[in-house]
Amino acid sequence: MLSERVDSAQLAELAKKGFGQVVSLPVVDFARLSACLYQAGGDQSGTDQDSAELALNVKFDVGPEGFPRVAISVTGCLSLSCQRCLEPMAWPVRIETRLSVLDSDEQTELIASPFDSILMNADGLDIATVIEDEILAALPIALVHRDGPGCQSAGGDESNSTIEAELMQRPFADLANIVGGRKSNVDD
Ligand SMILES: [Zn+2]
Structure with missing residues (x-):
């Protein structure tokens, strides 16, 4: 199915x-997610990344407005690059989301949580792509080791960086603000 x-x-x-x-x-x-992950030097394979797995739980139901919904849960651990020392660091994935699947933009006005929706295109719905999009949206932009033995550059020249390893972005937390600030003009 996936x-x-x-x-x-x-x-x-x-x-x-x-x-x-x-x-x-x-x-x-x-593929797109893999490209964002820590890459061992050169084109060597056989790193942990190759065997890493994500546990996915996908469930469909009908939302209160009558539109189909898909609930997606993703757990696992990804290896990202520390933006300070460029060494790998583990990033736990915990994504829980539920999206209404709509046929058109206009339908977003009919549901209570328009930000938790996706549009089905003419080719249908590709669940694997939806899941990958969710993970990519949740990836931290700048992840660094916390100061300590874990980071190869701890105490280095980027000491004014206050970003810490526990920096986690909630999926769509910012997207909601961006979209919410925009007026839509639907004249027809
Ligand atoms: Zn580091």
Whole structure:
């Protein structure tokens, strides 16, 4: 199911049934995500990254407004580069989100949580892409080791950096503010 696109009719059916699926997928299956992760020097393979897996829990239901929803839970651990010493550091992934699946922008006016929605395009809905988008949106922009033995550059010349390892971004926390500040003009 995760590797296939579903169309509107299939999605409606999955939602009505309350279909759910729990799977583990290797991180390397997500090409865009893999490109953001710590890369061992050169083109060597065989790093931990190659065997890292993400536990995915996907569940469909019908929202209060009648639109299908998909609840996505992602847990695992990714290896990102410390932005100070460029060495790898573990970043725990914990994503819980539930998105209404809409057919058009206009429908966002019909649901209570328009920011927690995605649009289904003409090709259908690719759940794996949705999941990858969610993870990419949650990735910290600047992750560094906390000062200490873990960071190879601890106490180095970027000492004015106050960003710490526990910096975690809530998915869409900023997006909501950005979109919320914009007036939409729908004249027709
Ligand atoms: Zn570091």
